[in-house]
Amino acid sequence: MANALPRAGAVARFAPAVTALASSAGLVLAEMVPPGQVNLRGNPSDPRFLRAAGSVLNCLLPVGANTVQSTDDITVLWLGPDEWLILTAPGGETELIERLRAALGDVHAAVTDVSGNRARLRLSGPEARMVLAKGCGLDLHPQRFKAGQCAQTTMARVGIILHQLDDRPTYDILVRRSFAEYTWMWLKDAMAEYGGTIAAG
Amino acid sequence: MSTYSVFSLIKNAFSNHQEWDRAWRDAAPKASYDVIVIGGGGHGLATAYYLAKEHGITNVAVIEKGWLGGGNTGRNTTIIRSNYLWDESSALYEKSLKLYEGLSQELNYNIMFSQRGVMNLAHNLHDVREGMRRVNALRLNGIDSEWMTKEQVKEFVPAINIDQNVRYPIMGATLQRRGGTARHDAVAWGYARAASARGVDIIQNCEVTGIRRLGGRVVGVETTKGFIGAKKVGIVTAGHSSVLAAMADFRLPVESHPLQALVSEPVKPILDTVVMSNAVHVYVSQSDKGELVIGAGIDAFHSYGQRGSFHMIEHQMGALLELFPMFSRLRMLRQWGGIVDVCPDASPIIGKTPVENLFINCGWGTGGFKATPGSGWVFAHTIATGQPHALNAPFALDRFTSGNLIDEHGAAAVAH
Amino acid sequence: MLLINCPWCGPRDETEFSYGGEAHRVRPADPSALTDEQWADFLFMRTNPKGAHKERWVHSHGCRRWFNVERHTVTHQILNVYPPASAPQPVQDIEAANGDAAPASSQKGARS
Amino acid sequence: MTNTHRTPTGGTVDRSKTISFTFNGKSYQGHAGDTLASALLANGVHLVGRSFKYHRPRGILSAGSEEPNALIQLERGAHTEPNLRATQIEIYEGLTASSQNAWPSVEFDVGAVNNLFSKIFVAGFYYKTFMHPQSMWMRVYEPIIRRAAGLGKSPQEADPDIYDKMHAHCEVLVVGAGPAGLAAALEAARGGARVILADEQPRFGGSLLGSRGETIDGMPALEWVAKAEAELRSHPEVTLLPRTTVTGYFDHNYLVMAERRTDHLPRGSKPGVSRQRLWKVRAAQVVLATGSHERPLVFADNDRPGVMLAGAARTYVNQFGVLPGRRVVVFTNNDSAYQAALDLHDSGAAVPAIIDLRKSVDGPLARKARAQGIRIITNSAISEVEGGKKVRGVQVQALAADGETVTGPAESIACDLIAMSGGWNPAVHLFSQSMGKLRYDEALAAFVPNLSVQAERSAGACKGSFALPACLAEGAEAGRAALAAAGLDAAEPARVPTAEALEEQPLRPLWIVPGKKPVGQKGKHFVDYQNDVTAADVLLASREGYQSVEHLKRYTTTGMGTDQGKTSNVNALAILAKSLASPIPQVGTTTFRPPYTPLTYGTIAGRDVGELADVARVTPIHAWHVEQGAVFEDVGQWKRPWYFPRGAETMEEAVRRECRAVRTSVGVLDASTLGKIDIQGPDAATFLNRMYTNAWLKLDIGRCRYGVMCKEDGMIMDDGVTTRLGPNHFIMTTTTGNAAKVLDWLEEYLQTEWPELKVYLTSVTEQWSTASIAGPKAREVVAALAPDLDLSAEAFPFMSMKEAVVAGVPARIFRISFTGELSYEINVPSHQALHVWREMMRVGARYDITPYGTETMHVLRAEKGYIIVGQETDGTVTPFDLGMDWIVSKQKKDFVGKRSYARPGAVDDGRKQLVGLLPEDPAFVLQEGAQIVEDADNRTPIPMLGHVTSSYYSETLGRSFALALIKNGTNRLDQAVYAPLDGGRIVKCTVTKPVFFDPEGVRLHG
Ligand SMILES: Cc1cc2nc3c(=O)[nH]c(=O)nc-3n(C[C@H](O)[C@H](O)[C@H](O)COP(=O)(O)OP(=O)(O)OC[C@H]3O[C@@H](n4cnc5c(N)ncnc54)[C@H](O)[C@@H]3O)c2cc1C
């Protein structure tokens, strides 16, 4: 049963969650309205699993390390050899879970609602890479980490899922909700020298 | 051995210091000894000294693969205290602290034991509880220990920040006033000199490469200087304990890890107390030379590399600056590492091995400098008599079989 | 800061991983059949070699998988990295791995 | 402008920009581009400090980061910094600096009396004295030693500046931007590599900045440098970092660099910009082009202000247009100092003599000097230095045939500067840190890189190649080789820059320059300037048996100063080798350790200070707690409400009120921090059965069960309630602090011990926010929130779970209790939790629903005898010790921890057991951590029975009570025991069962 109640952002104390970033230039940070999030576990060498998941998601499960697949309304991030994070519209998770469970039947898999588990922070702008590099040890050079890639890693001592969306570059930083305020403060601090701004709600 | 004193210094000044004796004899190995102590760190040297002094056994060799004191004895943050939780531990460490109190005079070598107090900070309710528990236990065991409020902490250590608006504010602390620091190298050198004077052979640059046994008994050691016979052998090789045990075909419940420390550039006195914090994990003192001596954490992985990772130091500094924001502009002069032998219960092993007449003293992990005299004293007893002293009996290797561990990790820090 | 090549995620900084000690220790199938000595040996005794060491790591801040590493304990050089046989093996050929799993209409590739 | 020693032209300082600064209270002026050292020398100031031990007057020895003498205290107040090297400080308008370790002034320093006692203050003197009487050590001797030690002063205020960090990756990191480094960077950059070029100096060029007359590719060297820099800048993948010191070379080609971003600017002029930045670089390949350090000559009183390294003197005149002396005696054992003589002479200084230790010299440089009319005195030495606070002249004598003594008459030569050179030490610091092995090069009399361990290569002077063409060629070669090793193809053939070399004649190592009397008897032959270690000290240490180079270092402290012996180490070990008649390689070097030069703690901490010091984890309800004025408790990284004071309530009052509310009406706790793990798969129950001590196979769907998890040693590690959601689906809760640990623990067993089990684990700790509603009125509140739910005890019994819509949000409601009251834990998705919470408070207002914190939770659970892992347990406690035999299955053949219960230690008599304690005085609350004894009258050591784990005042019971772990506690019920407290008070207590309230559980079943 989907519920239509509004979803509170994890950093609502500091800034309201937004649904999109204005495409203006400059370095900008925002929290996105918490999307529907579904954690999927299963064995990718089991064709039944792949078929079932693919049929519901309407796209391939990304089986290559650190890759992302997406359609118009969902994004699937590779988290590990038997784990994926599926992002969908806020509220869309309930139906998605039901359909996944139905399609998977008795295939050994796990479908779990994690919509509340993580906040989705979005950092965009020319200096975004430098900001991240202050706290994240991944090589984010455009030839090493591109739009359409993701990674589970750490930033400023916080475990994150990093997802590059475009070449602006824009990144989604998915962070455990309880760590979101800290991560937000850290990002704001790291952006300061580049004159970064917070997206207006 | 000529006596050290201000008078001998003045006298020697007249002869331009040409007449000083060697501190210890550099001996060539004899064919055999009554006792061979493997490892020329503080513990090994103290063992040899007490074998000679307390048990009259002087046909002893200390065999060191490198230079005396070059192991953890030469690279520790020199904190000395006896404020351990369990009766067994506090008794052993207190024996050691007592020996330290008269050690400069006993060895006629100033080890600069400085009883400037050791303070353990509490940053949360769990720390407070555990601190109280320890203070009370120590007091009942007759060991000095007291609880300090945060205001008392500030009065005792003016440089510290007790602002309650920091991430982990200070809620109080335990203090052991008799704790402090000593000049670590001097402990090794002082024992070496005193042991040598009593007839102990000190053999440096000689690595033990095998432990020869006959019918389950030890008969001597293979070394880079050849075979040396022995009636009894004591292994006191800290980070290398497992390597030596393997030579005698047994395993130990010990893992070797890098532990790091660092010093700042020397500055005028600013910190008079040893300050430790488990919660934010840092410990710091200021040496008599002026540098801040700071302990870092241990790297998670096994290593014999005598060096650690930089991120351990990074973590340390955040913690240090929380406690002492004014140190931010001071600079790290040098960082280094040692190889510590960590036991599952964070307590040492002192006693027999599966091989007859082969004894072991290890597992001191990150905290054995403070135990140096006591450890040597009980280990000498164990080797000389073939039986542990009451003080080290609980620290036998077989506690891992019986399950009678002496867990000094402190409480597993969690709460609902 | 070691650089550890996670069999699944690729090379990452050591701080993303947790160390799990000696590898290939197998929990006895029936602990109650062991003597106290044998149990103690399993619980506590370690080889702790100076030199090549087979050890376990888990990619805690990444894919959360355990795997084995052979590393020299003096130079810290990593000699070998290998996942346990039972683990899902890293995908080499992405096309083949997906097979005919998904409807052809959605073969869009990464474009997010 | 009073720059008395500034040459009319020359140098790269910007003479159009004059900068004022203050040193020791006096104003001076310099130019943009000056260091504090060059500016002081321009003003004729040589005396800048006092030495560590003897308080000898000291001047400026070098022109770089190796400086041991000219350490100063920069700025005042919060900006003050001790021990900075004047040779590296770029002057800025308003700079204020002062000398250190001198009182009342550097000109007249009382501490200099130490010099009079220097005969006694030899190496290691304190080990030999200050022992009697014992009591004097702490009271008198040590305080004196302590006060005398240390150099500069620590700031006394918090640091006003910020620091930050940056990760970086590259194919080629080039360290050092001298000719070798620039050539390397150019080759690597041309191949398209990501290149980082770092140099500690403000400008690129390295030694070329201080040289004169060199040409590269047919143009003046500095022009070539500018061109090279411009080309590098044009490559998009090149990062140029001047003012950046590579301080550490760690495993797997991880290097740490410290960039000084604003130190060259007036303090506070760049708000918001980090003062210093720590770079952490993972480089595929490293090129070390770190140059070399000149060695002092060890002659009597070689520390007088006005004794300077020849290369430094050359740098001052060439780079800064400063004449460090007007009459310069050059003293050398090699050709390089002739360059200094020539350049100084050329710039107008008189060079009355070059004193050369070598028997004869006839290279091109010597010939040039002679052609300039400079007198060369060979096979001779300075046997005495005239002047105290400033060199006035030297006495020169011929060397005896063996070089061990001087002979013949002494000639006095007046001078105001001695420019000396004892040869050059390649800067092998980073190479050694990378674990590379060194080799001793007899011809250079220095250690050079030999075997590499990591992916690095050395080039130029740091490799022992001192000729410019060789530096350039090696640099280019190293750049190319690094490129290839990083897997990149060079696009074009190498372009090796060309230069001309002057042939140099071999040097003559003479590690102690003989003086008028044997070493140690007249004048001091300094080896380590900073720590006041003399050749006599080295010889004494050796005589006393401190013969390992490491013992020498520690006994004499040579090489342990802030310069880490950059100028002293090789001299010291060579003198040791000489005393032992051992070859130098056998003596070896001490260990090179990071950092290359000291770096501030602020830089190392970066932004991990203040509010970013550590993560503060907060729940979705946090904003509300803050609104309500909650006082927070740190539980691990979590911020949890500790209690909610109303008005002026004390903590005690608030907690009593909160307890009362729960026991009489209804209270609510934010329990969101509990760990939650979603467990799915056909083997889920089997898995739980192995991990928990109790039985799990038969739990019904929708039912909850409490479990205890132990380690293999049988000790409790965690506890919590797990609920079956479906045949193959469970949700486990863990303690707040152990959430991650338990998940890791479970994963480890699944993946490494029982991979055959089909189970998937997913952390959902933050998916669900938990409100724990407890109290007699709990049902009413839940009913108001979830009107469709049947809450009757029959439909929804204790230890079961229901799904329902709560305040419009789909929720899981668990009927479990940690307070002993009727209690529901409502779990809703975190992003709607605050909404539900506010609704709950609204509908609960009718029952005066009271938020309570962890303290009240602790009191209430303790009244029920419920344990808290980490409080009642400490890693040494089994379920049996807690009287929880019922939770350990006897039927199961195996579970984690079971085997250990059969060990003797687990069944010993005298294990401690959990009991209750009632203090005799019902108003008195025992200290948690109080120890319990049987007989309080003993003298120490008093045998202890155990300790108080939890202790509170109970509003419900109207008295104090406690939980304790006590030896044989279960056999002591109703007995008296004692808690001797700090301050002498002894509290008598009665031992009870550890359940104080509603032992039958009527209320929670209600
Ligand atoms: C960074 C750091 C900080 C520390 N801080 C403190 C502290 O503040 N307080 C405290 O109490 N403790 C501290 N410790 C722990 C303390 O240093 C050690 O527990 C203690 O010094 C151990 O002394 P030891 O004599 O047993 O070992 P070591 O001094 O290590 O001596 C062992 C010797 O055995 C030699 N050896 C090894 N193998 C062989 C062989 N095959 N043949 C011959 N010889 C061999 C080694 O070369 C070495 O010299 C610290 C340790 C480190 C590394």
Ligand SMILES: NC(=O)c1ccc[n+]([C@@H]2O[C@H](COP(=O)([O-])OP(=O)(O)OC[C@H]3O[C@@H](n4cnc5c(N)ncnc54)[C@H](O)[C@@H]3O)[C@@H](O)[C@H]2O)c1
């Ligand atoms: N005549 C002689 O005997 C003699 C001796 C030595 C050097 N030289 C001359 O010196 C030059 C040597 O050229 P080169 O390129 O090898 O060295 P260099 O001395 O010109 O350059 C080395 C650079 O590395 C920097 N550096 C050193 N350690 C660093 C660190 N850890 N982090 C950042 N930067 C660091 C230094 O500041 C310097 O700028 C040549 O011109 C050579 O002829 C001559």
Ligand SMILES: Cc1cc2nc3c(=O)[nH]c(=O)nc-3n(C[C@H](O)[C@H](O)[C@H](O)COP(=O)(O)O)c2cc1C
């Ligand atoms: C208590 C203590 C104080 C130290 N103080 C200094 C110091 O002032 N200067 C210094 O260079 N090193 C100092 N060190 C570090 C040593 O130089 C050396 O790094 C350490 O003994 C480890 O040896 P290694 O680096 O040779 O492996 C100190 C070490 C200890 C244990």
Ligand SMILES: [Zn+2]
């Ligand atoms: Zn991984």
